[in-house]
Amino acid sequence: HAAPEADNFPTADAWLKLAKAVAVAPQGCVVITTNQESCMAALSGGMKPVAIPDAFTAFQDFGGADLLVDKFNDEAIEAIVALMIQSR
Numbered sequence: 001h002a003a004p005e006a007d008n009f010p011t012a013d014a015w016l017k018l019a020k021a022v023a024v025a026p027q028g029c030v031v032i033t034t035n036q037e038s039c040m041a042a043l044s045g046g047m048k049p050v051a052i053p054d055a056f057t058a059f060q061d062f063g064g065a066d067l068l069v070d071k072f073n074d075e076a077i078e079a080i081v082a083l084m085i086q087s088r
Contacts, residue, residue, distance in 0.1 A: 009037040012044035019047070030084045036060035048087055050080055 010018075019026050031042035031049045035057045042049040043064045051062035052069050062068055067083055069076040 009035060010041055012041045015042050015045040015047055019045070028087050030066075030080065030087055032080065036062060039065050048083060050083065052076070 015029070015031060016026060019029050026046040027048075029042075029045075029047040031038070031047050032052060033039045033042065033049055034052050034054045039049040039051050039062050048066040049062075049064070050067040050069065051065040052072055053060065053062065067079055069079065
């Protein structure tokens with residue numbers, strides 16, 4: 001059973017509905033997240049998660065994320081854009 005706080009994060013179904021709403025195939029979606037639950041849900045939906053842990057989630061397991069960055073800076077933005085281009 002998932003932790004109660006897990007109910008506050010998007011599920012794979014929610015990510016898939018969003019992809020459909022913006023008319024992008026799931027494999028073409030790059031999801032930026034700061035927590036494990038959202039990262040795993042994006043993976044389950046066939047999307048490419050970018051994990052940017054914060055002070056509250058740095059201990060979490062982001063295994064499977066397509067990209068893991070420590071800070072949201074120019075270097076991270078360049079890497080995210082490159083991932084987006086690759087996902088087309």
